[in-house]
Amino acid sequence: MEGFLEGIWHPLIDNEKCTNCGFCYNYCPKGVFEKNNQxxxxxxxxxxxxxxxxxxxxxxxxxxxxxxxxxxxxxIKVIRWSKAKGRNVSKDFIKYALKNQIIQQDEVSKEMRD
Ligand code: SF4
Ligand code: SF4
Structure with missing residues (x-):
C-alpha cells in the first residue's frame, strides 16, 4: 500500500513479550528486522x-x-483505497477488524458495496 500512512507505519516490539524466537526476522520480506546479538x-x-x-x-x-x-x-480508508486501486481488501485484515470490534459487518458491507 505505497503512500498510505507513509513514514508512520512500522512495527514496534514489546520486549516484555518478545521471546526472540526470530520468526518476524525470517518472515518479513522487507528486511525490517535485524538480529542484534541474541x-x-x-x-x-x-x-x-x-x-x-x-x-x-x-x-x-x-x-x-x-x-x-x-x-x-x-x-474504511483502507477499503476505499483498495477499491480505488482496483485491489482486493485483505480478508485477514477485515477479519481482524471485525474480531476486535473495530468496525461492524454491516459497515464493511456498505463500504464494499458503495
Ligand atoms: S516473532 Fe518472535 S522475535 Fe519477533 S517480535 Fe514476535 S516473539 Fe519477538
Ligand atoms: S512483515 Fe515486514 S513489511 Fe510486513 S508489517 Fe511486518 S515489518 Fe512491516
Whole structure:
C-alpha cells in the first residue's frame, strides 16, 4: 500500500513479550528486522510496507504492534483505497477488524458495496 500512512507505519516490539524466537526476522520480506546479538530489533522501519500486518498477526508472542492504532476510520480508508486501486481488501485484515470490534459487518458491507 505505497503512500498510505507513509513514514508512520512500522512495527514496534514489546520486549516484555518478545521471546526472540526470530520468526518476524525470517518472515518479513522487507528486511525490517535485524538480529542484534541474541535480540530481534526493528532496524529498518522505513522499509515496512504501509498497511502490512503480516508479522503482527503471526508473532507467537503477540509482541508486535504499530504506532498508529487501527480505527474504524482507518479500516474504511483502507477499503476505499483498495477499491480505488482496483485491489482486493485483505480478508485477514477485515477479519481482524471485525474480531476486535473495530468496525461492524454491516459497515464493511456498505463500504464494499458503495
Ligand atoms: S516473532 Fe514476535 S516473539 Fe518472535 S522475535 Fe519477533 S517480535 Fe519477538
Ligand atoms: S508489517 Fe510486513 S513489511 Fe512491516 S515489518 Fe511486518 S512483515 Fe515486514
Amino acid at each position: 535480540n530481534i530489533i526493528v532496524k529498518n522501519p522505513a522499509d515496512c510496507v504501509d498497511g502490512c500486518h503480516g508479522c503482527e498477526w503471526k508473532c507467537p508472542g503477540n509482541a508486535i504492534s504499530f504506532p498508529k492504532p487501527i480505527t474504524k476510520e482507518y479500516v
